[in-house]
Amino acid sequence: MRVHTLVVEIGSTITKVSAFSSLKEKNPRYLGKGIAKTTVDEGDVTKGLERAIDDLKNKLGADKLTWTHLFGNSSAAGGLKMTVHGLVLEMTAKAAKEAALGAGAIVKLITAGLITPYDLKKIEEIKPNIILLSGGVDFGEDRIVVENAKRLSTISIKPPVVFAGNRAVRDIVKDIFKSKGFKIYITENVYPEIDKLNIEPVRKVIQGVFEEHIIHAPGMEEIRNWVEGDIIPTPGAVMNSFMLLYKEIGDIMGFDVGGATTDVHSVTKGKKDKDSVVIYPEPIAKRTVEGDLGVYVSAKNVLDEIDPLNREEIEKKFKHLSPIPEKRSEVNLTKKLAEVCVKTALLRHVGEVRYLYTPTGKIKAIFGKDLRNVKWVVGTGGVFTHIPSMKTFLKRLFKNTENERLLLPENPKILIDKYYIFSAMGTISNLYPAGAKKLLLESLGFKDNLF
Template sequence: MSAVDVLVAEIGSTTTVVNAFAGIREGVPRLVGQGQAPTTVLDGDVTIGLDGAIEALEQQLGSPLSWQEMLASSSAAGGLRMTVHGLVYEMTVKAAKEAALGAGANIHLVTAGELSEADLSEIKSINPNIILLAGGVDYGEKQTVITNARRLAATISPSIPVIYAGNKAAKQQVYEILSSCGFGVKAVDNVYPRIDQLTIEPTRRVIHEVFEKHIIEAPGMHKIRQLITGRIIPTPGAVMQAARLLHEEIGDLVVLDVGGATTDVHSVAETDPEVAAILITPEPLAKRTVEGDLGVYVNSANVLALADLDKLCERLSCQPEQLIDLRTPLPVTTAEKEFAGILTEIAAATAIKRHAGNIEYIYGPTGRMAVARGKDLTGVKWLIGTGGALTRLPVGYTALQKLNSLSGSTCLLPRNAEALIDNHYVIAAAGVLAERYPVAALQIMKQSLHI
């Protein structure tokens, strides 16, 4: 019998992974083993996949397994469908999006200003799991958000929970409008209280709470809740938690996960003072973006569209029509791995460019001047690869190193970052572990990253 302290389950939409950790309480944490199996949503019970992953781990260890605690993250029920509504796109809506993406929600609609009939019709067709209503700095313009609350109350089903994260002066009135119509309303601090300040953590926490209730929609998830200690957190939220913990230890960083369907980018980085001086709107310390069109299997066609097919085929010694034969969720042959590696490089480069900000030159009364928009990654020290593509393909380290930009570029990409690989594929699990055992979680990540 193999005994471990903590088993962390990551229940994904296609694969369930379990990580066994020992030495947590003794101060010498280590990864004992990792097992995985297909997630069994389509079989009507995700616990079947969990049992399969544990069985695979036991086969790896050569004996039955026992544990004192089980923790979990999940994306098996899909991310939260969310709509976001604010006053000015570059301000409150942007801040609300940052809070939502950092918590693992999928943004299906963003509006600025008063909600139109078309907006309300689209919200009804989306049928979101949560509506985020924001708008106005504290004690500034409040009529727009009040009008939006009235229109939502008159049109949308009150079964959809609403987070209010707007102008403090309108909080009580918005709450009364929605709650009197039967809506569940959670009022939190304004995401944009001042023109130069973002406050997104209170909103993130509430989205996490809603996610935990939503996740039971995956068949059999209620059984897993009975098995675990603590709450189920969204897997993207776990990665962000791990990135923030690691940032405290090693400094500014970016974590990239190139997957079969999407590419996620998490950054935890300070803005360079010179960039901050010309930044149009503030950026959060921790930022997440999800590129839903960039993946090396499900969305490989979108990545191929960004490639030079002639050069690609020349490199692989094949014809364009033969590329489809090289596409596989688990590359085995040398050609399959090389093809997946090329797609990984393109997806990673495209995703980080979309994540990063840039410097633009505009003309005003005093002539040409520089302004900065978006996230500044120029001072990032570490580019960290996690997920299957970057950790299991030979190209991982090289793909990350290529993401450094040349000095003088107008794109705010890293300049001299070092590449690190999550060799044990444990960053998401460490993020879950960090809720109870942050010191152990940090040590486990450093072991995996070889630092």
């Protein structure tokens, strides 16, 4: 059997292969998915990929499977680790962090102001895949930015550096890093003016650097030789799908619960209130990643969020927890973990209203991401695809909102990515935007693009 396109996802827990046909035509088709455990622990992730392809062949009833195109994304072996360095925590450092998260990174360290010897030590311990340096609005403060470049250039490791700061010092920063043997990438300022974010150019550069430099896990070099185009970070691929859907159906958010992390994506401008002020700007497309919340690799961390009375009983069950739950007891435990992951991640993602007292009186201020205009809430990932009651949980979650200060969606519609294709479609959305959009809408339950 020959298919048009395979999209491979090498995850931290699971390797998936999705098959598609007719992506350039009016009626693209999702054919099926093969799944296997990711084989980092066996020393070669290609083994997991081969098993996932075998699983796909079985599901398609094919003795042999060939393909015209193969594309990929990955979050294996820790994904994309980054450190982010800016000038002011709630301005350039925050903007740089948002760009890194939007690209699919796990941000291990954020600094603001002058980088200290302790910061340099932490960076060397983290061994980031990429360092993102920002700081200063265009033609504004430059002394600290240049000094930070000098200090970063002294570390013993040499990951690629992306500079997204004051454009007045681009050449100086570039020369500093090049003279010390670093690969340096210059892009637009992530915070060019006060209260203005410029996330997208930085996000794209980070994803390009990721593919060019990062081989995350044993066997990834071989997989990179198999695939066409860039291998992009899996969370960045998922964000691509949310951004594509935002253009079609409006304000949207979603949860992607994995074995190691729980990601929350939202694409919305928020709601404009005449009687409130926004304290710090937020990107339209925002991702938060909770590295301590997952249903397999990070499952024990979730115990801290669960009723302590159940802790001892659940810890016993963890010994039998499976990356691909099949027994009813495994499914029930995974569901309980996933519910905690979703609820906790939502509370960390959403913004809130606070009241501040100024010389002119009390003002209503908005801090963080305003989700009130979100019309659609999506569940993507294995727990939503394989555990039907998770849709009911999401409906209940957004009806039972006790804290009126939280800027949560108001009566959103709940959708499930039934084909489990958000990362796959986001990987190929630039090449096949019409086909990707149509299949995403179909996966969410829309018929003939009517919504």
